Amino acid sequence: KAIDLTDFITKIEQKFSPAFHEKEMDFEVVCPEGVYIMADPIRLEQIIFNLLDNAIKYSPSGGKTILAVSSKKKDVSIKVRDNGKGIPEEDLPYILNRFYRVDKSRTRSLGGTGLGLAIVKELVLAHGGTISVKSKEGIGTEFELVFKGADSIENDTIS
Numbered sequence: 680k681a682i683d684l685t686d687f688i689t690k691i692e693q694k695f696s697p698a699f700h701e702k703e704m705d706f707e708v709v710c711p712e713g714v715y716i717m718a719d720p721i722r723l724e725q726i727i728f729n730l731l732d733n734a735i736k737y738s739p740s741g742g743k744t745i746l747a748v749s750s751k752k753k754d755v756s757i758k759v760r761d762n763g764k765g766i767p768e769e770d771l772p773y774i775l776n777r778f779y780r781v782d783k784s785r786t787r788s789l790g791g792t793g794l795g796l797a798i799v800k801e802l803v804l805a806h807g808g809t810i811s812v813k814s815k816e817g818i819g820t821e822f823e824l825v826f827k828g829a830d831s832i833e834n835d836t837i838s
């Protein structure tokens with residue numbers, strides 16, 4: 680079923696704002712109107728949750744996270760950008776692998792299994808999307824998901 684991202688992102692904002700405020704972080708959401716993708720809302724929420732959870736976990740308080748949707752031709756891009764600790768260049772190629780965590784000893788105190796991003800990757804691929812990540816240590820991290828846009832009306836059986 681086609682998801683209206685305007686509605687979806689608004690709900691995400693309401694749901695996750697308290698977690699950002701708890702850590703005295705800013706959470707900004709950007710989404711144009713009339714953007715749709717074919718997705719399972721439960722899975723899409725899990726994807727966004729895992730990315731926002733990381734943004735909070737790996738940023739100091741006072742940081743800022745932006746969730747931004749944009750569309751270009753038939754592609755819909757969803758970006759999650761933080762200005763947290765960033766990921767070292769040598770770790771970046773492995774970051775989407777299961778159980779991979781950057782600082783084994785230090786991040787252990789933060790909890791987690793290193794499955795979050797592996798799940799994100801699998802779910803994004805299952806939806807026919809792509810995932811990419813850019814990061815600079817001490818500057819921040821940006822994940823970008825790209826999906827094919829859909830029509831507002833569900834029409835997957837008509838040809």
Ligand code: ATP
Nearest residue numbers: 733734737765779780781791792793794795796820
């Ligand atoms: P889990 O998500 O299973 O609770 P986790 O957060 O350690 O545990 P992932 O979400 O898969 O696992 O992330 C893997 C590793 O990538 C993290 O341990 C962390 O080192 C690094 N990482 C992920 N997201 C960010 C981010 N936004 N900023 C900095 N480092 C990150």
Ligand code: MG
Nearest residue numbers: 733791795796
């Ligand atoms: Mg995680």
